[in-house]
Structures are given as structure tokens and as C-alpha cells.
Amino acid sequence: MTRLLYIAALLCLGAIGRAQSIDNPITPEDWAFLETMEDSLGVLGYAIVNDSVPENRFGSVYAFIPMLVRALRTPNSFHYPFAQLNTVSIQYAADSTFRILTWQLFVDRDDYRYFGAIQMNTPELKLFPLRDRSDSFSGNLEEARFTPEDWYGAIYYKVYTVTDGPQPHYLLFGFDGYSFLRKRKYIDVLTFDEAGQPHFGAPVFVFPNPDSPRYPTTRNRIVLEYSAEASVRCNYDEALGIIIYDHLMTVSGNYGEGPTNIPDGTYEGFELKDGRWQYIEKVFHEVMDEAPRPEPILDVRTRDIMGRGGS
Numbered sequence: 001m002t003r004l005l006y007i008a009a010l011l012c013l014g015a016i017g018r019a020q021s022i023d024n025p026i027t028p029e030d031w032a033f034l035e036t037m038e039d040s041l042g043v044l045g046y047a048i049v050n051d052s053v054p055e056n057r058f059g060s061v062y063a064f065i066p067m068l069v070r071a072l073r074t075p076n077s078f079h080y081p082f083a084q085l086n087t088v089s090i091q092y093a094a095d096s097t098f099r100i101l102t103w104q105l106f107v108d109r110d111d112y113r114y115f116g117a118i119q120m121n122t123p124e125l126k127l128f129p130l131r132d133r134s135d136s137f138s139g140n141l142e143e144a145r146f147t148p149e150d151w152y153g154a155i156y157y158k159v160y161t162v163t164d165g166p167q168p169h170y171l172l173f174g175f176d177g178y179s180f181l182r183k184r185k186y187i188d189v190l191t192f193d194e195a196g197q198p199h200f201g202a203p204v205f206v207f208p209n210p211d212s213p214r215y216p217t218t219r220n221r222i223v224l225e226y227s228a229e230a231s232v233r234c235n236y237d238e239a240l241g242i243i244i245y246d247h248l249m250t251v252s253g254n255y256g257e258g259p260t261n262i263p264d265g266t267y268e269g270f271e272l273k274d275g276r277w278q279y280i281e282k283v284f285h286e287v288m289d290e291a292p293r294p295e296p297i298l299d300v301r302t303r304d305i306m307g308r309g310g311s
Helices: 001-021 028-050 052-074
Strands: 091-092 098-108 111-120 127-132 155-162 167-174 182-192 196-200 205-207 218-219 223-229 234-237 243-251 259-273 275-281
Touching: 028 052, 028 098, 052 098, 052 111, 091 155, 098 155, 127 259, 167 234, 182 243, 223 243
Parallel strands: 205 275
Antiparallel strands: 091 098, 098 111, 111 127, 155 167, 167 182, 182 196, 182 223, 205 218, 223 259, 234 243, 243 259, 259 275
8 A cells, every 4th residue: 555655656746747847848957047147137137227327337238138138048938037137027928928028228317218028938039129219209109100120118017918809919018217307108009910020009099089979089009198206007907807097187397397297186097898998088986096006117216127115
């Protein structure tokens, strides 16, 4: 009997070992290499965010990029979480088809640059580098469409996967430091074409058209620009099952900043219907002093790239 129990235990351990190898296909040697690379990337990442000398920040970010690519070339690196790399936001699609990595470089008080990449879930590296061209863009941001080559940069703090409708899409909730007096949050849309190429922006946000009710208007993304002194909520609410964000009102700003936007205590949103997001003018029918909201994303300089405070 004891021998039978011993054999059964060995069989269970073998099954567990096989399950672990399926869930984590990275070899022990490659895992150790990635841990070493993560430590080195962490040092550079800290300098990118915290070094007070601009040249050091710039040098660190340009050393960081090839080191990160080298790490990602490790077979099955998609399954390595880089959990200690606090200066990079890493967000996963719910269907595990890709993850998106983004980070920020503070240039000066009115200039932020963004870097990023989309890594597909493949054994060999399939990577789409994101090149921030926001400084050369002058059109209507809510109507534009972008590719990885002319990406409008941001730090993404949430990916929401939408499988309803004729074409699956992914909502990207992002933050942009933008300028000293103004910050921005975005709800962008990521799609993949038949060739597997990513595109940013799609006409999935639907607004009523008072002049022609039968023909509503659409936007490719949502842009919220607000005072740097304000804290603005913009996210998908799992409990409510909708996108919810602060309604902004225009007020006279402080310190000569001119008119600026701040939350007025009410909330707008979008509800998913037939694969598109229908506008909700007012989520709650009373003015709320404070709604439940996530921690600020880079609204405070003492926080790290994901809004976490220092020790």
C-alpha cells in the first residue's frame, strides 16, 4: 500500500512538473538570464525617471532600449513578467495575444517623450516598436489614426479587450504628462489588420447628432485635457460594466495659465452595444463629491511610473 502511495505521489509530481513547463516555457537558464537583465534595466529605468541631469536621463533611455530588446529576444520572453521593472508600464490583453510596454522620459517642464513596444505572444520575438511622433502632429487628435511608426505617445495603464462586434478591438487607457500646466488622459483603440499589423484609433465611440439623429457622429479616440492640479478619473469600471470618466468644466486657471479644465463632480461614460461604445451623458444623476477612483498615474512627481509612492 505504501509503495502504491509512493508511486501515485511521483505521478502527481510529474504531472505538476509538466503543467509548470507548459505554463512557463522559459528554461531555467533563460529565466536566470532575464532576471540579470531585469536588474540592469531597473538601474537604467530608475535613472530615466529620477536623474536630475537631463543628459543622464537621455543617455539612460537610449541605453535602455537595446538592452530591453536583447532581453526580449530570449525565447518565450513574453512569459517573463518583469515584475520588478517599476519604471515601465506592462499591460496585457485579456486574450493573452500581446502585451504593451510603455515608459516616459521627462525632457523639460513642457516636454515629455514616450517610448514603447507591442510584444506578441510568440515563442520567437515579434515586436512592434512604438515611435512617438506627437511633437510633429497638428491635426485633430480625436479623428486621427496612427501606426507604430507615427504613434501618439502615452503611458498605458489599462488594456480592456472587446470581442463583441465584427472586429475585436482593445481599449488603451493612457496618461500623457503633456506640459507643466496641462495633463491629458486618453482612451485609444488598438486594432490589428488582416496582416497582423497594429493600428491606433478606430471609429468606435458614438455620440448623438442633434442635427441629424439618424446619423450619429463617431470619434477614433477620447482625449481629456485638464489642469495639472486636478485628479481625473478615466477607466473601465468592472462593477458598472461601462467606461466612466470625469466631466470637465472650464474655469480660470491659477498663475496666469488661462482657462483650464477641472472635474465638476459629474461623470460621463460609454456603454458597449453591438461592438461600439455609445455615449452616456450622465452616469450618475447626482453630483458626487468624490467617486471611487484609482490611484493617480504620474500626477505627482514623487510617484513612480505607475503612480506608486516612495517608501
